[in-house]
Amino acid sequence: MKKTKLLLLFACGIILFSCNLNTGQKSIDDIKTEYFRQDSIKEALATEYFRHDSIDALQIKGYSVKKISGKHNGYGEKTEIEYQSLPQILAETKKESEKEMWTKEHFQSEIKMEKFIYVGGQIILHIERTTIGSANTEFFTIIIKDSDENEILRKTLKSDIPDPSYSNDTWRNFALCSVDKRIKTPFFVYVVDAIEEEAFKFEVNAIKK
Numbered sequence: 041m042k043k044t045k046l047l048l049l050f051a052c053g054i055i056l057f058s059c060n061l062n063t064g065q066k067s068i069d070d071i072k073t074e075y076f077r078q079d080s081i082k083e084a085l086a087t088e089y090f091r092h093d094s095i096d097a098l099q100i101k102g103y104s105v106k107k108i109s110g111k112h113n114g115y116g117e118k119t120e121i122e123y124q125s126l127p128q129i130l131a132e133t134k135k136e137s138e139k140e141m142w143t144k145e146h147f148q149s150e151i152k153m154e155k156f157i158y159v160g161g162q163i164i165l166h167i168e169r170t171t172i173g174s175a176n177t178e179f180f181t182i183i184i185k186d187s188d189e190n191e192i193l194r195k196t197l198k199s200d201i202p203d204p205s206y207s208n209d210t211w212r213n214f215a216l217c218s219v220d221k222r223i224k225t226p227f228f229v230y231v232v233d234a235i236e237e238e239a240f241k242f243e244v245n246a247i248k249k
Contacts, residue, residue, distance in 0.1 A: 100125070102247045103225070110231070110240030114170040116208050121229055122164040123244045129158050160192075160219030163229055167202075168210040174235050175202035175211035182217045183230040183239075192221055 103123045110119065124132075130151060137147045163182055169175035178199035184192045195217050202213035231240040 099248055100246045101249045104245050104247055105229075106243045106245070108228075108241040108243055110236070110238055113236060114174075116168065116210050117170060118166065118168040118210075119231055119233070119240045120166045121231065121242050121244075122166070123161060123229075124158075124164065125161040126155070126158050129154055129162065157218050157220065160221050160223040162219060163217040165197075165215045165217065165231060166212070167214070167233075168205060168212045169202070170210055172202060172211045175213045176200065177202075177213055177215045179234040180215070181232040181234075182215075183232065184219060184223065185228045185230070186223065187226050187228075189228070192223060192227070193217075193219055 103125070105121055105123060112119070133150055133154060134147075136142075137150070142150075163184070165177075165180065165182065167175055167177075167180070176199055177197040181194065181196045183194045186192055197215045197217070200213060200215065202211040204210075205212045225244055225246040227244055229242045229244060231242070233240070
């Protein structure tokens, strides 16, 4: 009798353990399914955003950048920015792929990556300073705000050693700042230089055809 009870208890234990294991496995599968579902939704949204941006891009021939405020302490110093939209970035990638004869897989992989990274395009910062230290990008922060001055992005740049300028006695450097959110023109770009007294403010606007 005792032996029978022990066998029954042992059998029940195995059944309970199996149920817990199956429940845990089901939970993991559910998590995986949800992950892939969310990933598919993100990709679909990115495709839809790109479709709208591409339609809008047909009406745009470029972007203007106007400096609103900010001044330098040193003579001959410069702080300038450029803006590239996602369609412009993808067009450049297409040209590069044709020139370098990329495989179809390589091209599609690059395009897919850029659609996620450069949803709102990218800012290109160009600087010239009188000393090698002050031209290091680690002292610069880029802040993007919409037309209502709501902050969209803030990025402190990583350290990068500048190059000497051969046209004058300054040091030059540049940095790329990807915008991972959709943004409409006009918008403002602030360049904060830790050494300067005030931030540089620029307005970016679309130039219609």
